[in-house]
Amino acid sequence: MNIIDTAEFVLDLSRAIDSELAADIEKQSVYVSEDLISLRVVEEQTKVRVTHKASGNGDKVRDKTTRFLDAMLQRFRRIEPTVHFQRQRSPIKQLERKVFQQLVERHWAFQHSVGVVSLSGPALELLNAVDETFSREYRRRFSAVPRAYPAMIKASVLARCGYFEMHPNALSFVSHLINDFDEIEAFRQVNSASHKLQMTHSGAFAPIHHCLNPAACFPCYENLEDQTIDSDGLVLTWKGRVFRYESGNTVGLDRLGEFNVRELVFIGTDEFVRKGRSDAMDLTVAMIDEWDLCGRIETATDPFFATVYAAKTFWQEAMDVKYEVCLEVEPKDEGTPRSIAAGSMNLHGAFFGDRFNIRDHLGEPAYTGCVGWGLERWVLAIFSQHGLDIAKWPQALRAQIS
Numbered sequence: 001m002n003i004i005d006t007a008e009f010v011l012d013l014s015r016a017i018d019s020e021l022a023a024d025i026e027k028q029s030v031y032v033s034e035d036l037i038s039l040r041v042v043e044e045q046t047k048v049r050v051t052h053k054a055s056g057n058g059d060k061v062r063d064k065t066t067r068f069l070d071a072m073l074q075r076f077r078r079i080e081p082t083v084h085f086q087r088q089r090s091p092i093k094q095l096e097r098k099v100f101q102q103l104v105e106r107h108w109a110f111q112h113s114v115g116v117v118s119l120s121g122p123a124l125e126l127l128n129a130v131d132e133t134f135s136r137e138y139r140r141r142f143s144a145v146p147r148a149y150p151a152m153i154k155a156s157v158l159a160r161c162g163y164f165e166m167h168p169n170a171l172s173f174v175s176h177l178i179n180d181f182d183e184i185e186a187f188r189q190v191n192s193a194s195h196k197l198q199m200t201h202s203g204a205f206a207p208i209h210h211c212l213n214p215a216a217c218f219p220c221y222e223n224l225e226d227q228t229i230d231s232d233g234l235v236l237t238w239k240g241r242v243f244r245y246e247s248g249n250t251v252g253l254d255r256l257g258e259f260n261v262r263e264l265v266f267i268g269t270d271e272f273v274r275k276g277r278s279d280a281m282d283l284t285v286a287m288i289d290e291w292d293l294c295g296r297i298e299t300a301t302d303p304f305f306a307t308v309y310a311a312k313t314f315w316q317e318a319m320d321v322k323y324e325v326c327l328e329v330e331p332k333d334e335g336t337p338r339s340i341a342a343g344s345m346n347l348h349g350a351f352f353g354d355r356f357n358i359r360d361h362l363g364e365p366a367y368t369g370c371v372g373w374g375l376e377r378w379v380l381a382i383f384s385q386h387g388l389d390i391a392k393w394p395q396a397l398r399a400q401i402s
Contacts, residue, residue: 005054006037009062014073016046025072028306030247031169032068033061071306085285086296099330099383100252115250115257122390122401123379129400130378131239134262137283144237144264149219151241152210157222160355166304170244172212175205212243216263217370225356229366233268253380254340264371269360273369277345280371284325292394293327293385300324321347327381342381343373
């Protein structure tokens with residue numbers, strides 16, 4: 001085990017901050033520097049304590065941390081979230097602890113690497129059951145058209161979707177060796193007797209034209225480019241693989257680098273899209289009740305990169321465009337209750353209609369909205385709330401697990 005020598009410094013915040021902003025600052029701090037080990041908001045949320053590698057350049061870490069904090073705090077105004085729905089289980093039951101560890105011990109989950117997890121047995125059956133339930137209901141209630149999209153997406157499409165501007169820290173890039181005999185042979189030779197990847201030099205790799213898809217809905221807009229939507233709107237659904245680099249925030253089933261999403265997309269008039277999101281929320285409430293889960297639906301924001309965090313977060317909150325479905329999961333080690341966002345319901349306005357020239361039946365830029373469920377998080381929440389003894393689960397869930 002390698003022991004890293006560390007050093008610390010403390011910085012004053014320009015003002016005391018609330019717990020939600022403190023949590024966002026701690027979470028996003030993993031992108032500040034390779035030499036930063038941890039950042040904690042302390043002393044009644046008026047200071048931050050930074051631990052970094054002693055072997056690194058402490059002055060550079062301090063400078064980057066200062067600029068990061070300035071960006072996160074700049075002109076920030078918090079709007080209290082609106083809770084649209086909340087449900088407690090009756091009677092309230094104790095949450096299961098160490099769920100992911102138990103799944104691994106039962107061979108229902110396997111961690112290939114941090115953030116890369118496979119499921120089997122009842123855990124996989126549960127994931128498929130949640131997915132199939134929503135897929136079936138989407139087809140029945142919305143006449144959703146099934147689709148399937150690849151895991152890779154063109155970098156140019158992500159640029160048009162605004163992802164490079166808002167979430168550059170989350171990207172995973174795809175490249176390959178250039179078409180050059182000598183470069184390919186040099187790579188082959190350096191790796192011929194190695195049990196881990198050995199790199200040659202950056203010039204051996206081709207320019208990046210693709211990324212791993214970081215948001216399930218993006219491919220469908222390119223697919224609909226220059227098209228006109230018949231009648232009031234179109235509804236699509238599919239299960240997609242989503243990839244987001246989460247750095248030191250990656251843990252268990254809570255926050256994965258690769259995960260499954262059941263996606264639902266509405267494209268059409270503003271009224272059609274808004275009604276679709278409202279109906280999807282009603283369906284979600286019904287499923288939470290049927291599966292006897294504790295959760296809530298509330299306004300939320302995306303995890304924007306620090307330099308656009310304040311402006312984009314305020315805009316999303318003020319415009320009421322993002323709802324999150326938060327489900328209770330296993331508590332922290334010290335017993336502190338917690339919940340995670342297991343899905344979101346989003347309105348995009350005419351953004352994608354404009355960017356991809358998608359028109360509604362009146363010839364105007366189409367409005368869009370999407371609903372995405374992180375399936376592994378639903379699995380974690382259900383095991384957390386109902387335990388690992390499937391015989392004690394609600395009948396509506398138990399019937400779908402062999």
